Amino acid sequence: MTSLITSRLSDSGYDFIDESAIEELLSGPPADTAEIDDIIAKSMAKQPLSVEETSRLLSNGSPEVVERIYAAARQLKRDVYGNRIVLFAPLYIGNLCRNDCEYCAFRRSNKQVVRRTLEEEDIRRQVIALEQMGHKRLIVVFGEHPHYDAEFIAECVQHIYAVKSGRGEIRRVNVNAAPMDHRGYEIVKAAGIGTYQIFQETYHHETYRRVHPGVTRKSDYLWRLDGVARAIEAECDDVGIGALFGLYDWRFEVLSLVAHALHLQRHYNIGPHTISFPRLRPASGVKLDEQYLVSNADFQRLVAVLRLAVPYTGLILTAREPAEVRRTVLEFGVSQIDAGSRIELGGYTEAGDAQIMEREQFQLGDIRPLDAVMRELLENDYIPSFCTACYRLGRTGEQFMEFAIPGFIQNLCTPNALTTLLEYLLDYASPETRAAGTAAIARELERMPDGPRKRQLEERLRRIEQGQRDLPF
Numbered sequence: 001m002t003s004l005i006t007s008r009l010s011d012s013g014y015d016f017i018d019e020s021a022i023e024e025l026l027s028g029p030p031a032d033t034a035e036i037d038d039i040i041a042k043s044m045a046k047q048p049l050s051v052e053e054t055s056r057l058l059s060n061g062s063p064e065v066v067e068r069i070y071a072a073a074r075q076l077k078r079d080v081y082g083n084r085i086v087l088f089a090p091l092y093i094g095n096l097c098r099n100d101c102e103y104c105a106f107r108r109s110n111k112q113v114v115r116r117t118l119e120e121e122d123i124r125r126q127v128i129a130l131e132q133m134g135h136k137r138l139i140v141v142f143g144e145h146p147h148y149d150a151e152f153i154a155e156c157v158q159h160i161y162a163v164k165s166g167r168g169e170i171r172r173v174n175v176n177a178a179p180m181d182h183r184g185y186e187i188v189k190a191a192g193i194g195t196y197q198i199f200q201e202t203y204h205h206e207t208y209r210r211v212h213p214g215v216t217r218k219s220d221y222l223w224r225l226d227g228v229a230r231a232i233e234a235e236c237d238d239v240g241i242g243a244l245f246g247l248y249d250w251r252f253e254v255l256s257l258v259a260h261a262l263h264l265q266r267h268y269n270i271g272p273h274t275i276s277f278p279r280l281r282p283a284s285g286v287k288l289d290e291q292y293l294v295s296n297a298d299f300q301r302l303v304a305v306l307r308l309a310v311p312y313t314g315l316i317l318t319a320r321e322p323a324e325v326r327r328t329v330l331e332f333g334v335s336q337i338d339a340g341s342r343i344e345l346g347g348y349t350e351a352g353d354a355q356i357m358e359r360e361q362f363q364l365g366d367i368r369p370l371d372a373v374m375r376e377l378l379e380n381d382y383i384p385s386f387c388t389a390c391y392r393l394g395r396t397g398e399q400f401m402e403f404a405i406p407g408f409i410q411n412l413c414t415p416n417a418l419t420t421l422l423e424y425l426l427d428y429a430s431p432e433t434r435a436a437g438t439a440a441i442a443r444e445l446e447r448m449p450d451g452p453r454k455r456q457l458e459e460r461l462r463r464i465e466q467g468q469r470d471l472p473f
């Protein structure tokens with residue numbers, strides 16, 4: 001079972017993606033409404049679903065069943081997450097890449113792309129721009145290249161934490177980069193990273209081989225599949241998984257993501273903190289094969305089904321999606337979005353540069369500024385959150401899973417969302433967004449039961465108004 005360039009796999013095994021079993025589940029007869037209701041009841045009791053149960057939710061696409069699934073996903077999201085949406089921004093550090101992924105503008109054979117790696121001063125300028133928008137959480141993104149080894153990534157993360165501008169500071173840096181060996185994860189963990197994200201792209205072996213041609217690091221399916229397990233073994237226990245939707249049958253990828261999440265939970269007692277489900281976007285020099293592109297309707301279904309399958313796993317929706325799609329799927333269970341994003345190297349300070357299109361990995365669908373996204377969220381009764389408390393107070397991995405029980409989110413996450421929202425309103429918001437936010441905070445306080453937690457929160461909000469910052473629960 002070892003593959004060409006795999007150097008060291010994890011101890012957990014990698015037989016959890018049983019392709020023929022998944023294909024068989026997908027060809028089963030449609031579930032009737034009674035069966036669907038039983039499975040939904042399990043989700044509503046906040047129990048993770050098995051791969052089989054998830055496949056049953058996917059087996060029936062009738063409008064009646066899909067509506068039931070949407071209603072349940074909406075309700076579950078409210079029960080588990082309240083109306084919070086966590087905000088972050090991507091920061092692309094470098095697009096050198098030795099791989100040749102067919103879908104990505106950074107692939108090594110793409111001669112149209114301008115290659116660049118941000119230097120320390122470039123990073124500082126980007127981070128100041130992000131801080132001045134009000135961001136507190138970043139995800140740093142790298143091509144896969146020997147230059148971007150664990151030491152380099154760790155140094156970038158440390159530079160970012162060190163940049164302070166006025167009231168601005170980045171409090172959490174997540175990483176989206178190539179899988180590492182155990183030692184590499186120890187190095188990036190020591191730099192204080194948040195989540196380490198690795199997307200499998202496609203869990204379907206044959207498709208994986210086709211879209212990752214040649215013998216490259218990335219063409220090693222098992223090395224990649226095992227990447228997050230190795231991270232957990234190296235105590236980098238806050239991990240994110242994902243699939244790039246549009247490469248193969250979306251229902252197969254959904255079941256594989258669920259299988260992957262359950263595998264991690266079973267072996268390490270830690271599920272993934274987040275699941276991402278990027279949809280393939282047009283990109284410079286990339287010819288999209290349209291066979292498996294996911295329609296908006298199917299995209300909504302996949303988000304809702306994932307919500308029901310993994311009640312406690314964060315779901316990340318990126319600005320790859322246009323604003324109207326984001327608006328719709330947000331309510332089916334998304335817990336994190338990026339906003340104000342620029343994915344060109346240097347894009348936060350160098351917009352307007354003629355070569356900028358040649359430095360981005362793919363085209364974004366939602367390029368509205370952070371303030372506009374904040375205002376829309378607030379007007380639609382969401383509470384945008386810049387909270388980073390759990391990670392900074394050590395509530396990650398197994399410990400986070402223990403806490404991720406009913407009540408935890410309401411007692412800690414909602415108050416933290418409101419305090420970080422107030423910081424944003426006071427320090428960065430436009431007058432219109434500040435007005436919408438002030439009304440939203442009043443609304444939330446109104447909804448909270450009286451008691452010590454509410455009094456503590458009101459006290460912290462007062463201290464923030466008086467100029468204090470960063471007061472996490």
Ligand code: SAM
Pocket residue numbers: 103104105141142143144176177178179198199201243244278279280281282283286320361362
């Ligand atoms: N190079 C690393 C890797 O491949 O894991 C890290 C990050 S890569 C820059 C980030 C993710 O972007 C990939 O994992 C892939 O899922 C996604 N991506 C690549 N090309 C894309 C496209 N054309 N449309 C949407 N997402 C894309």
Ligand code: SF4
Pocket residue numbers: 097098099100101104105106107108142143144218
């Ligand atoms: Fe390189 Fe990642 Fe793009 Fe593949 S997806 S070409 S590994 S940057």
